[in-house]
Amino acid sequence: MARYLPSLATACYRQNAYTRNCVIGITSRAFTSTPPSSSSGENNNNNNDVSSSLSTSKAPKSTLSTILQSEHLDSATRAIGQVIFLNDTNSGRVVLASLALGDPTLAACAALGSITSTSTSKFIGLDKQAWRGGLWGYNGALIGCAVSVFGPSSLPFIVLSTMVGAAATPVVSASLKSAVSMPQWTWSFNFVALTSLLRSRPLLNTASSSAESAVAIATPGFQDIALSPLTGISQIFVVNSHLTGAGIVAATYMYSPKLAWHAVGGSLTGCLVGIMSGADLADITNGLWGYNSALASMAVGTFFVHSRNTMILSATSAAASASLFGAMQAVFGIYGAPCLTLPFCTVASACYLLEGHIPGLKLAKEPHSPEKNG
Structure with missing residues (x-):
């Protein structure tokens, strides 16, 4: 009987362009900002020195405005990479371009969500170091992805829903920061998104049509199964495209080759x-069994010092996330x-608490990547 219950997999995959489910990134690498140096040299035959000194109150203001705009864009772009633990602006750009390759509308919503949550966190005065690192924005980017897939069909309502939901995520994250002593993963995203989705129940609207079209869906072939780990990685951002998955792996490899292997290995484990x-098989080939596993494996690689036991935990967490996904689905x-991404958040939290209980498992002092964690 459970086979006929509406699920994320059947409802989304069999409803045309609807893609799938999501998830989380958070690293705690420190960022510093160096203000532009100002020279106070002597007058070198420059007749503008006097006028320059008379307008000191205006020039610095213009320069400061430019710097803030640049920092703001850097933070919002970095936040997109932080979904998968990439604390790097260039990697964030590649991830966004990969999303546009699979779903341009979703990519635009992800960018809007990231900018909105980043702007909100700055406006209400949240921690600036975390702001520079994109840690207040990645949940907002995921809100944009979820709204694009599960939200309203009208463009104005998509924009409004994205902005309202994304603006709420840094507030929830700030509350969680005071309540928990571990990374927040994507709890904020799940809380805000599910508050809306459980009320609107989007999958029920497509359950009957997906059941009627089930006969017309071709059985997945070997190529579809072989590419499912890449599709699973794309599903972190609710995109159903192995090309997007390949782009995300490339962005991860730019940041950390070993972390890219964690992503692919985790997604593969989830599919198995x-x-x-x-x-x-339709659920598997569409990446639904891979995305939580990829995130869990990457979380272990990011927050633990690299060791043999860490690799074992990475594989174990991927398998546990997939099993939990099957139950929660x-x-x-x-x-x-x-x-x-509730399965990922649950398993990642459990793994984080294992330090001190299993020999060879040690949390990194400054989490970054397997290479830099030692």
């Missing part, structure tokens, strides 16, 4: 768990909503 669990399907 799905196959062994007898899951629908069935439960949330009853209510017509996706489980988003």
Whole structure:
């Protein structure tokens, strides 16, 4: 009977261009900002020195405005990479370009969500170092992705929903920061998104049409199965495209080659768990069993010092995330909503608390990547 319950997989995949589920990134690398140096040299036959000194109150203001605009854009772009633990502006740009390759509208919503949450955090005066690192913006980017797929069809309402939801995420994150002593993963995103999705129950609207079209869907071939780990990585941003997944892997490799292997290995492990669990092949080939696993594996690689036991934990967390996804998918399907990245958040939190209980597992003092964590 559970086979006929609406689920994230059946409802999304069989409803034309609807793509899938999401998830989280957070690193705590420090950022510094060096203000432009000002010279106070002597007058070198420059007749403008007098007028320059008389307008000191105006020139610095213009320069400061330019710097702030640049920092703001840097933070918003960095936030898109922070979804997958990439604390780098260039990697963030590649990720955004990869999203546009698979779904231009979703990429625009992700950018809008990132900018909105980044702007909100600055306006209300949240921690500036975290702001520079994009840590207040990545949940907002995911809100944009979710709204693009599960939200209203009208463009004005998509924009409004993205901005309202994204603006709420840094407030929730600030509250969680005071309540928990571990990375916040994507709890904020899940809280804000599911508050809306459980009320609107978007998957129930497509359950009947997906059941009617099930016969017309071709059985996934070997190529689809082989590419499913890449599709799973794209599903972190709710995109169903192995090309987008490949672009995201490339962005990760630019930042950390070993972290890229964590992403691919985690997604592959999740797909294998799905196959062994007898899951629908359509769910597997569309990446639904891979995205939470990829995130969990990357979280272990980012926050733990690299070791043999860390690699074992990485694989174990990927398998556990996939198993938990299978269970949550069935439960949330009853209510017509996706489980988003709740499996990842749950498993990543459990892994983080293992330090001191298993020999060889040590949290990095300044989490960055497997290479820099040692």
